[in-house]
């Protein structure tokens with residue numbers, strides 16, 4: 001049985017003599033694994049279209065034991081990511097997060113849209129990578145059902161005070177008067193940036209613009225928040241950090 005879907009290659013494992021085992025994020029069926037037979041051979045028709053970040057219209061053959069890529073009508077390669085190790089590392093972190101968090105056997109349009117746009121903005125230098133990382137992490141957390149409660153103070157409902165406090169374990173926001181233990185102090189600019197990431201329409205999501213100070217304050221918050229939810233670490237994140245420190 002064959003089926004087609006828009007899809008992007010998240011991960012490649014070389015297998016056999018010249019095969020590739022791909023992990024893909026598909027629009028129609030979420031995360032799938034599929035073999036690209038002989039794709040490692042330069043003359044194979046799948047050689048150029050089954051590389052990391054390759055996005056296009058894929059046709060799959062679903063066998064009893066495994067799924068194979070039949071063909072791919074390539075749309076975008078995000079080539080700009082290959083020439084910069086920092087961007088490449090961040091893109092691979094996004095891919096690994098998607099592999100972990102995106103659904104299986106169901107529509108994944110929202111996930112694909114977040115990933116494709118993030119890779120586009122990353123590849124084209126449209127937004128600082130550090131801000132993009134925070135944006136991706138917190139928007140993904142919201143997508144998988146863990147939208148933090150940022151409307152106002154959890155206790156008294158106050159929309160904003162001069163500084164506010166956030167609990168990265170629970171995703172709850174507190175005002176200056178109600179802050180409990182285990183919360184982290186945030187500037188109003190940082191809270192505003194988080195609200196933008198969580199509440200803005202997708203069309204406006206990537207227009208987020210913050211100062212370097214705010215980006216620095218935001219980074220550990222969004223990262224800890226998401227990793228707390230996923231309850232694991234990511235090899236690609238460790239690598240990203242190793243080249244950015």
Ligand SMILES: [Zn+2]
Nearest residue numbers: 153156175178
């Ligand atoms: Zn309060």
